[in-house]
Amino acid sequence: MDTEQLLRNPEVYPSDTILTSVLGSSYSAYAAFSQKLPDISIETEWYYTITTAKRGSVRAFIKRKPYFGCQYGTGYSKYLCFLPKTRTGIQELQISDNIKARIAKEPARGKPIPLVLEVWSLATVDDVYALISYKRSIN
Numbered sequence: 001m002d003t004e005q006l007l008r009n010p011e012v013y014p015s016d017t018i019l020t021s022v023l024g025s026s027y028s029a030y031a032a033f034s035q036k037l038p039d040i041s042i043e044t045e046w047y048y049t050i051t052t053a054k055r056g057s058v059r060a061f062i063k064r065k066p067y068f069g070c071q072y073g074t075g076y077s078k079y080l081c082f083l084p085k086t087r088t089g090i091q092e093l094q095i096s097d098n099i100k101a102r103i104a105k106e107p108a109r110g111k112p113i114p115l116v117l118e119v120w121s122l123a124t125v126d127d128v129y130a131l132i133s134y135k136r137s138i139n
Contacts, residue, residue: 030077033125040136082112095127
């Protein structure tokens with residue numbers, strides 16, 4: 001069976017073997033990011049949701065409050081995070097200028113800023129971790 005299809009089966013927990021075969025060379029980025037989460041008191045759990053993609057995802061929690069989500073695809077992991085609507089301090093973070101520009105382009109609408117980041121390599125792990133740490137520091 002195609003390993004990515006296993007992520008669409010609610011009865012299959014995504015083992016490291018399955019994730020390694022789906023993520024390929026980006027598995028090391030996923031693993032590095034996952035290992036950093038306990039440092040900022042974030043716990044994760046696998047769940048299956050009926051979305052348009054009909055695939056399992058990872059939810060990250062702090063004291064059972066949803067914090068960000070993650071989905072996996074062939075060669076990457078995708079993180080969805082809602083950043084504070086104030087944007088104070090984001091431009092000072094040590095993240096890529098591309099991400100800063102994406103955040104700055106989001107219209108001010110008085111709601112948290114949705115940000116989706118695809119992690120393909122270790123280079124992008126630091127950006128995602130910096131944003132999650134920033135959000136954690138102001139909550």
